[in-house]
Amino acid sequence: MESDQADDAELLRAHIAGDPLAFARLYDRYDRPCFQFIRRLLGPAQADAAEDLHQETWISISKSAADFDPHKAAFAAWLFTIARHKVMDHFRRQKVVPLLSGDDDAAMSVPDPGQTPLDQVMSRELAERVVAAVDALPLEQRGTFVMFAHVGLSLEEIAQATGVAVETAKSRLRYARTRLRAALASERSAHV
Amino acid sequence: MSDTPDDDIGPDPIDAAYAQAETLLADDAARAARRARVLAAVAAAPAPPEVAPVAGLPSRRDGGWRRGGWLAAACVAGLCLFVGIRLYRPIVPEPTAPASAPSSGVPVSITLPPPAKPPAPPNGAETVSAPHVPVTVTAKTAPAPEETDALAAPRDAAPMNVPAAPPLNVAPTYQRPAPLIAPPAEQPAPPPPPQATTEITVTAEKRESSAAMKARGYAADAATADERQASRASGALGGAAPASPVVAAPGQFRAAGIAKPDPGASLRAAAAAGRTADVQALLDEGVPVDAADANGDTALMKSVQADHPAAAAALRRHGANPDRKNHAGESARDMAAGKRDAALGEAIGTAP
Secondary structure, eight states: OHHHHHHHHHHHHHHHTTOHHHHHHHHHHHHHHHHHHHHHHHTGGGGGGHHHHHHHHHHHHHHTGGGOOTTTSOHHHHHHHHHHHHHHHHHHHHTOOOOOGGGHHHHHTSOOOOOOGGGTOOOHHHHHHHHHHHHTSOHHHHHHHHIIIIIOOOHHHHHHHHTSOHHHHHHHHHHHHHHHHHHHHHHHHHHO | OOOSOOSSOOOOHHHHHHHHHHHHHOOHHHHHHHHHHHHHHHHHSOOSSSOOOOTTSOOTTSHHHHHHHHHHHHHHHHHHHHHHHHHOOOOOOOOOOOOSSOOSSOOEEEEOOOSSSOOOOOTTOEEEEETTEEEEEEEOOOOOOOSHHHHHSOTTOSSEEEOOSSOOOOOSOOOOSOOSSOOOTTSOOOOOOOTTOOOEEEOOSSOOOHHHHHHTTOHHHHHHHHHHHHHHHHHHTTSSSOSOSSSOOTTHHHHTTOOOOOHHHHHHHHHHHTOHHHHHHHHHTTOOTTOBOTTOOBHHHHHHHTTOHHHHHHHHHTTOOTTOBOTTSOBHHHHHHHHTOHHHHHHHTOOO
C-alpha cells in the first residue's frame, strides 16, 4: 500500500509535469474499481449515468492534480471521495432520494446465515445475484462495502473518503455484510 | 490494499464473493472503450500547460499573435531605419576646417561621406563601410578645442567642429582589414586635422551638433547627442556597437529581447482544437508540419488525441509523419490504432 501510494503520487506529479503516459497508468490502476464503485452507488435505476460520472471523475482528477497532497490522504481515498461527490451531485440534480442506512439497527437484527453457496462456487448467475444484493444495500453501506471489499481501502481511508468516523465506517461495513448474508441466504432458501 | 489492522473487521468470504462477482461480470470490451473515451476527454480538457484556445477569440498562441509579433518587429525595424536615415543622411563632404583653439582631450574625427563617392581613408584611419553608409573614423591623441567656433557655426553648416564631451580612451589608430565597399581612389581624402586640436567632425546635412543644440538651450538633447557620438565612435573603433547603425545585423532583434513566436505551437493548438481551416492556413504559410512540443508531440498527434480526423488528414496531406514518436515512444499511428475510429484510421493510414 505504501509503495502504491508513492507510485500514485509520483504518477500524478508526472502528469502535472506533462508526461502523457503517467495519467494513463494511474487510470489503468483504478479504472475498474472506480467505475464499479460509481456503478454500485448509482444502483440499477441510475446505472446509465455511470459512464458519464466516471469520466467526470477522472477529468476532475486531472484538473485538480496539483491540489492533491499525498501527506494528507492516499490517492485512492482522494479518488473515491471525488467519485462519491460526483454521484451525490448526480442524485441532487436528478432529485433522486437513495435508500440511506437509517435502518442500520434493523439490519443488525437479521441473523447471520453463515456460509452461502457463493463462498464455494461462483457462476455468472450467482455473481449477478451477489451484485444485485449489493445494489439493494442502503447507499452508505453500499459505498463502504464496495470500497472495502473490492477497492481494498482501509477503514481509515473509507472514513476519510466519506467524511465519517472510523467507527461509523466499521459499523456500516458490518451492517452491509449482515444484510448481504441475509439476502443471499433467503435467495438460497427460495431456490431450494 | 488494506494494510491497517481492523480489530474485529477482518477478511470475510462475502467480500471475496463480491470481488469475484465483479470480476466475472466485468466487460473488457466496454472497459477498453471507456478507457479510450476518458483518456481522450482528459487530454482534450483544458489544462494549465496547454490551454485550449476558445473558438473565435485569438490567443497568444494563435496566428493573430504570431502576425502581431512580426508586425511589432517590422515596426521596430522601420523605426530604426527612419532614425538612421534622419541621423545619417550623407551629403558631399567638404574639407574640414582646423580647430581654432587647442584643448585637452582625445580628438575623434568622424566623416560620413555619401554612398556614391566615399572618400579614401587616410593612413592610420579606420574605415567601416556598411551598405550605403561608409563611415570614416580617425582618432588621435590631442587636446580638445574650445567650443567657441562650434557655437558660432550655423546649424546646416558642414563641417561642424565640436568638442568631444567625455574624453575617449582609445588607441590612436585602429585599422580594420578591409572595407566592405572600397571607396573610389579619385575621391580626395579629407585633410587630416592638426595634431594640436581635438575635434569631432560630423558631416551631415541636417544633423544638429551638440554644441549648436547647447547654444539653443537644448541641454538634455545636447548631452544625448554627445553620448551618441561617443558611442558611435567607440563602436566604429572596435567596440561593441555595430558598424552600421542603420541596417540591423542578423539576430539583433533576438539579442534585444524580442521573443520569436513559435509557429509550431499555433499549429499544434489548431490541430488539437480541430480548427482545420487554421491548420491549413498555417501549413500554407510554411509552418513545419512535424514541429514537436516539449513532450515530443506533433500537431498530428494532437489531432489524433483529440479525435479530429479532418485536421489529421490535412496534416497528412502536407507530409506529417505518422510514425514519428514522442518522448513516451508513441507515434500518431499508435494513438490512432488505440482510438478505433474508422475516420481517424483512414486519415492516418491505419485503416485496412
